[in-house]
Amino acid sequence: MSQPLRLERLRHFIGALSELLDRAPDEATLLDQGQGLMRSLVAHDDWLPEALAQPDPSRYQQYLLHCDSRQRFSVVSFVWGPGQQTPIHDHRVWGLIGMLRGAEYSQGFARSEQGALLPAGAPVRIDPGHVEAVSPRIGDIHQVSNAFDDQVSISIHVYGANIGAVSRAVYLADGTEKPFISGYSNTLLPNIWDLSKENPAP
8 A cells, every 4th residue: 555645745845935935035045945945845755746746758747736825936846758858948036946856957058248048067967855046146047957868857846936927938049038938737736735634533
């Protein structure tokens, strides 16, 4: 018999991040303390519903797990099929990326004086438990790829907005922007509030 999902881990993360945002810290403090919360969430791979961990052979999947009622943040699972990658893109808001399963590479980009996009350093490999931050202040343009050609990888992202509704951009190597709004791959959210399964009646 399989073990029940530990959805309380996601619920705790959402509550703790909400409390952190209520304190309205500056971005540097938010990202620093938020990374600690994200590390605690991705330290355990026993809470993500299977329906929100499914790859698609044609492209990576972006499943919404939770959106704050004031759209201050959203939590998303990114599911990467073997060898899948994003185009070069931005976010326009702060974000935290925690690796749950498998591994991925994140390649940052910076503009040259002529406006072209050039790799900013070597790709960063993100392994389970590792957390990276992005924002327009510290670097917001990158490309992400599954580190494996033969297995699925899953990362958990939190962004400082309802990211599926944010107008963002993908980029060509010459720096040309193409606007896009990502949306989400799912139509239903996980029910993290059914406490009856965690606290059964005596």
